[in-house]
Amino acid sequence: MVQSAGERPLLEVERLSKAYGYLQAVDQISFRLWPGELVALLGENGAGKTTTLQMLAGMLTPDGGKICLHGQRLTAGELKRLVGYMPEMPALYPGLTGQEFLEFVGGLRGFPRAICRQRASELLVRFGLEEVTQRRIRGYSQGMKRRLVLCATLLHQPPLLLLDEPLNGIDPSGVILVKRELAALSARGHALLIATHLLDVAERLCGRAIILAQGRIVADGSLDELRARTGEATLEQIFARLAQVALAEVEKEEERQ
Numbered sequence: 001m002v003q004s005a006g007e008r009p010l011l012e013v014e015r016l017s018k019a020y021g022y023l024q025a026v027d028q029i030s031f032r033l034w035p036g037e038l039v040a041l042l043g044e045n046g047a048g049k050t051t052t053l054q055m056l057a058g059m060l061t062p063d064g065g066k067i068c069l070h071g072q073r074l075t076a077g078e079l080k081r082l083v084g085y086m087p088e089m090p091a092l093y094p095g096l097t098g099q100e101f102l103e104f105v106g107g108l109r110g111f112p113r114a115i116c117r118q119r120a121s122e123l124l125v126r127f128g129l130e131e132v133t134q135r136r137i138r139g140y141s142q143g144m145k146r147r148l149v150l151c152a153t154l155l156h157q158p159p160l161l162l163l164d165e166p167l168n169g170i171d172p173s174g175v176i177l178v179k180r181e182l183a184a185l186s187a188r189g190h191a192l193l194i195a196t197h198l199l200d201v202a203e204r205l206c207g208r209a210i211i212l213a214q215g216r217i218v219a220d221g222s223l224d225e226l227r228a229r230t231g232e233a234t235l236e237q238i239f240a241r242l243a244q245v246a247l248a249e250v251e252k253e254e255e256r257q
Ligand SMILES: Nc1ncnc2c1ncn2[C@@H]1O[C@H](COP(=O)(O)OP(=O)(O)OP(=O)(O)O)[C@@H](O)[C@H]1O
Pocket: 020, 023, 025, 043, 044, 045, 046, 047, 048, 049, 050, 051, 052
């Protein structure tokens, strides 16, 4: 962890919950993120990762719990403004060029045109899209669209980034570039929470992992801590071990009921 003595957490999540009807998708989860942390949010399909990210981004109203940024409890509107959220399947405007799309997003966030233009140009270069900035998005590949959405997520320079499967559909050289940019953001003090199924990428990129199962946190620690706790060497093995334990516990609970 990047936590240092006396430093305040950037994000504090306390007993956050969300149900869809009878389904408890997120069940009283609590954790903190410190500036500069790059944390993997892991879990099987349906574990509650997207629901968690959407609540933290102010897109979904929690049933209970507390979300504080820099020690302040925030409303959904404030979270939307301050947090950078990259959804798994965002809506894009195919008729706009990459540059136009970013300027449009910046405009929605209330930035003056000149600032939008400058930030958009910088981000498009950083994410390897300089050659397609003037091409319409409908002609972008899947990986290019993903990188463009990352640019849009970073446009307002949010201190907290919530990324849902940011590397999906990106080719190997693009993955190297995006990982380098994410590591650079963390080095500059941004906190990043990354939901992913790519355990090998998470292992190389993230210093810490939070593992969800059935909406609950079953593990949260640095990779070294998780290795020591499970006796397993790789994140894949750690994940398999902890997911099995969680599943067995749920089955026991169901038998008791
Ligand atoms: N809008 C919704 N209405 C009803 N149920 C939902 C809704 N969104 C999610 N769920 C359910 O809530 C649970 C958690 O879903 P969520 O999308 O948060 O999981 P996830 O960990 O992101 O899954 P995946 O890895 O498949 O993206 C799942 O059982 C899902 O079916």
